[in-house]
Amino acid sequence: MAATSNGRGRGRKGVLAPQADAAHVEKVHEAEAAVDELEERQARLRLRARSIMGITGHAEGLPRLREVVQASGVGWYTLVALGLLVIVDQFQVFAFFIFAPEISHALGVSKSLLAFLIILRTLAVMLASLPMAAYVQTRPRRAQVSKVTAFGWSIATLLSAFVINIWGLLLVLLADGASTGSVQAVHTPLLVDSYPPEGRVRALSFYHGAGAIGSVVSPLVVGLFAGLFGMTWRGVFFAMGIICVIASVMALRLKDPGFGKFDVDKVQEEVRRDAGATSSVEADVNVELGFYEIVRRVLLIPTVVRLYIAWAIVGMMAAPFYSFFFFFLDERWHMSPGARSLFLASALAFSVPALAWFGKRGEPMFREDPQRLLSLVALTTALGAVALAVAAGSPFFVLMVVAFTFLFTSLSILLPGLGMVTLSVVPPNMRPHTAAMGGIFYAGLGGIAGVLLLNGIDRRFGTGGAITSMCVPLLIAAWLIWRTRQHVNHDLDRMIDEIVEREEIQILLGEGRHLPMLSCRHIDFSYGQLQVLFDVNFTVDDGEMVALLGTNGAGKSTLLRVISGLGLPSRGSVHFRGGEVTYLDAERRLGLGITQIPGGRAIFGPMTVVDNLRVYGHSMTRQRRAVDAGIDATFAAFPRLAERRNQLASTLSGGEQQMLALGKAFILKPRVLLIDELSLGLAPKIVGELLEMVRQVNTEGTAIVLVEQSVNIALSLVDHAYFMEKGEIRFDGRAQELLERPDLLRSVFLEGATKGLG
Numbered sequence: 230m231a232a233t234s235n236g237r238g239r240g241r242k243g244v245l246a247p248q249a250d251a252a253h254v255e256k257v258h259e260a261e262a263a264v265d266e267l268e269e270r271q272a273r274l275r276l277r278a279r280s281i282m283g284i285t286g287h288a289e290g291l292p293r294l295r296e297v298v299q300a301s302g303v304g305w306y307t308l309v310a311l312g313l314l315v316i317v318d319q320f321q322v323f324a325f326f327i328f329a330p331e332i333s334h335a336l337g338v339s340k341s342l343l344a345f346l347i348i349l350r351t352l353a354v355m356l357a358s359l360p361m362a363a364y365v366q367t368r369p370r371r372a373q374v375s376k377v378t379a380f381g382w383s384i385a386t387l388l389s390a391f392v393i394n395i396w397g398l399l400l401v402l403l404a405d406g407a408s409t410g411s412v413q414a415v416h417t418p419l420l421v422d423s424y425p426p427e428g429r430v431r432a433l434s435f436y437h438g439a440g441a442i443g444s445v446v447s448p449l450v451v452g453l454f455a456g457l458f459g460m461t462w463r464g465v466f467f468a469m470g471i472i473c474v475i476a477s478v479m480a481l482r483l484k485d486p487g488f489g490k491f492d493v494d495k496v497q498e499e500v501r502r503d504a505g506a507t508s509s510v511e512a513d514v515n516v517e518l519g520f521y522e523i524v525r526r527v528l529l530i531p532t533v534v535r536l537y538i539a540w541a542i543v544g545m546m547a548a549p550f551y552s553f554f555f556f557f558l559d560e561r562w563h564m565s566p567g568a569r570s571l572f573l574a575s576a577l578a579f580s581v582p583a584l585a586w587f588g589k590r591g592e593p594m595f596r597e598d599p600q601r602l603l604s605l606v607a608l609t610t611a612l613g614a615v616a617l618a619v620a621a622g623s624p625f626f627v628l629m630v631v632a633f634t635f636l637f638t639s640l641s642i643l644l645p646g647l648g649m650v651t652l653s654v655v656p657p658n659m660r661p662h663t664a665a666m667g668g669i670f671y672a673g674l675g676g677i678a679g680v681l682l683l684n685g686i687d688r689r690f691g692t693g694g695a696i697t698s699m700c701v702p703l704l705i706a707a708w709l710i711w712r713t714r715q716h717v718n719h720d721l722d723r724m725i726d727e728i729v730e731r732e733e734i735q736i737l738l739g740e741g742r743h744l745p746m747l748s749c750r751h752i753d754f755s756y757g758q759l760q761v762l763f764d765v766n767f768t769v770d771d772g773e774m775v776a777l778l779g780t781n782g783a784g785k786s787t788l789l790r791v792i793s794g795l796g797l798p799s800r801g802s803v804h805f806r807g808g809e810v811t812y813l814d815a816e817r818r819l820g821l822g823i824t825q826i827p828g829g830r831a832i833f834g835p836m837t838v839v840d841n842l843r844v845y846g847h848s849m850t851r852q853r854r855a856v857d858a859g860i861d862a863t864f865a866a867f868p869r870l871a872e873r874r875n876q877l878a879s880t881l882s883g884g885e886q887q888m889l890a891l892g893k894a895f896i897l898k899p900r901v902l903l904i905d906e907l908s909l910g911l912a913p914k915i916v917g918e919l920l921e922m923v924r925q926v927n928t929e930g931t932a933i934v935l936v937e938q939s940v941n942i943a944l945s946l947v948d949h950a951y952f953m954e955k956g957e958i959r960f961d962g963r964a965q966e967l968l969e970r971p972d973l974l975r976s977v978f979l980e981g982a983t984k985g986l987g
Contacts (some may be wrong), residue, residue, distance in 0.1 A: 248628045257741040258585030267733045271726050278725040281495045283426025286591035297428030307423045310480040311416050312439030314379050317476040318412055321386040321405045323447035323955035326551045327570055328462040344680050346402055353406030358414040358665035363520040365661050368770040369485040371415035371654035379477035381408030387470030390463040396615035413668030418660035421652050430544040430595050431644040434588030441641050443578035443725045452570030489657035500732040523662050526812040531716040532654050536647050537670040539709040544675020546699040550817045557692040578642035600714040606646035607711035613639035654675045654720040734807050744807055746771045752801035755826035761787045763956045774933040776943035789903045793825040794818040822900030834879030841878050845893045866922050884915030901932040908942050
């Protein structure tokens with residue numbers, strides 16, 4: 230920290246005892262030194278942790294996939310079982326696309342209505358994947374979900390053979406989409422946690438290679454059953470459903486290895502080894518993030534968000550592409566269902582060797598630097614866009630076949646490449662959410678936008694023109710992937726630092742070290758593109774009273790918002806009683822003991838005084854006696870409020886409204902109370918009464934953070950002060966020392982003088 234901090238060791242009358250003050254200062258120094266020690270260890274362990282996560286900075290020493298599989302303890306079964314499931318998962322949708330003209334004629338459904346049904350199916354995928362992620366976020370149940378949903382889409386494929394109208398078709402598509410949500414949400418996270426980091430690119434390539442095989446097998450099976458055996462589309466769906474059931478039975482031995490077995494657990498072991506500790510102790514506050522908090526946390530990672538946008542743009546192209554593709558083959562080249570199936574199978578077949586090459590080439594790239602992996606993916610995506618334009622405009626059948634083949638081959642690399650990067654920069658328990666949201670951006674947002682924006686373009690420019698227009702989204706996606714490279718290493722290091730920091734705190738607690746009650750480290754915060762806080766460090770110890778000073782716009786209120794959970798930082802962490810609360814909702818922080826009285830009017834004007842106080846105790850619905858006792862304590866501290874208990878809060882004077890706001894402390898009895906501009910616009914006599922109540926709250930054990938423009942008021946109340954200017958902490962130390970810094974205080978006094986002259 231920049232300087233010393235000083236707490237208050239008060240007796241019942243609020244008198245500072247010198248011996249107690251000296252002991253408390255020493256305690257604060259020890260706490261701050263422990264926090265600084267965390268940063269030193271983070272920097273020292275970062276390279277080792279990156280190596281554990283599979284990024285060594287060089288490509289040498291890469292083990293063979295067979296060795297990685299043997300080291301995993303699960304062998305080839307997980308890879309093969311999940312690969313088999315992803316193959317048969319595609320049966321229903323491929324058969325639907327291939328038989329689209331026949332289904333359209335048999336059920337009297339137009340092309341536009343079929344496209345709309347595909348939108349609804351993607352919505353089912355979107356709506357199902359996130360609940361599945363929520364179901365597995367606290368307990369590793371990804372294998373269980375994978376097995377149950379496999380039987381779900383098997384039944385949906387079987388029932389497709391018996392639809393007789395649009396409603397039956399809609400039902401089976403929704404059922405297939407809902408069960409396919411597991412492929413989006415849990416398959417790749419389960420695969421990543423099942424195998425060590427040094428083989429994950431190849432494992433994902435193997436899995437997506439199985440998906441590519443499924444893309445080949447599906448149209449082949451359709452062509453085989455329809456062409457060789459003469460089956461109608463109903464018979465084909467029934468036969469494919471039986472195959473799906475068999476594959477689901479073969480995957481019944483899938484097991485979940487748990488979250489972070491080969492990465493987070495190993496990093497934590499390295500942290501304990503470095504510290505010479507054999508065990509660690511859980512923090513007083515160790516709250517797991519909830520579902521929406523995890524989603525919000527993932528969306529704050531720059532790498533993930535940018536790749537989501539790129540993925541959505543690819544989905545914008547892919548969703549309508551297959552519909553146009555098969556109609557293009559039918560209208561332009563007059564190909565029958567069997568011929569269309571064989572053509573797609575032969576084109577997609579080249580994805581399998583391409584993914585094998587990518588696994589062999591991409592693994593050392595990721596091992597050396599993840600940026601190189603994204604560069605390769607961006608390049609192949611751009612080349613795929615060029616191939617798409619050539620295929621759509623080619624007057625030669627052979628050239629068209631070659632171009633479409635190159636397109637499918639290049640795009641096959643997208644899935645393992647982007648999947649590996651996104652899942653590597655998030656904590657393991659958040660990987661299902663990350664994968665699920667990736668599917669939502671691709672199939673949901675991108676797919677819907679693609680169908681809505683590009684669906685009618687074939688009527689104006691023809692099917693070939695519609696396919697050509699899809700080059701633009703692909704080129705934009707390639708550019709976004711290329712630009713995302715600069716964020717990957719930073720986000721990876723940030724995730725590693727969080728893991729190391731959490732384990733370090735538990736080690737320090739196990740050693741009996743004292744940590745600050747509240748600690749903000751390296752906080753950056755922005756309102757849109759405007760950054761307001763820059764690398765802010767701020768600590769408050771138990772029972773301490775701290776002043777946060779500075780001019781208007783310095784970032785004081787913004788820092789309080791970050792502490793209370795009303796704003797989430799773009800960088801840095803917030804710890805409370807040893808536990809990280811950086812991304813915890815404001816309501817949950819309130820339950821932990823963090824309470825804020827916002828600046829201005831912190832009351833509900835249309836409500837009475839007593840109703841305002843009861844609203845403050847809303848989070849204590851099961852503790853009505855405690856709320857009533859807090860209301861009585863408020864009225865005892867502020868008799869004028871008792872006299873106006875049934876009066877509307879809007880009719881109170883400014884001082885009385887601040888008294889009412891301060892009543893929140895008597896009801897909630899927080900561990901730390903954040904007060905923003907308590908004295909703003911009030912008479913000195915009223916300010917004195919309020920400050921006396923603040924002292925009383927502090928003597929009862931609540932730490933106080935007081936944001937004030939008035940230096941005299943703040944420094945008359947506290948011993949420890951921070952001074953902010955332009956979003957940075959310029960001073961952290963004893964209040965008396967701040968009075969000796971005219972270079973800092975001049976700006977406050979000048980601003981106050983300017984207002985006075987005005």
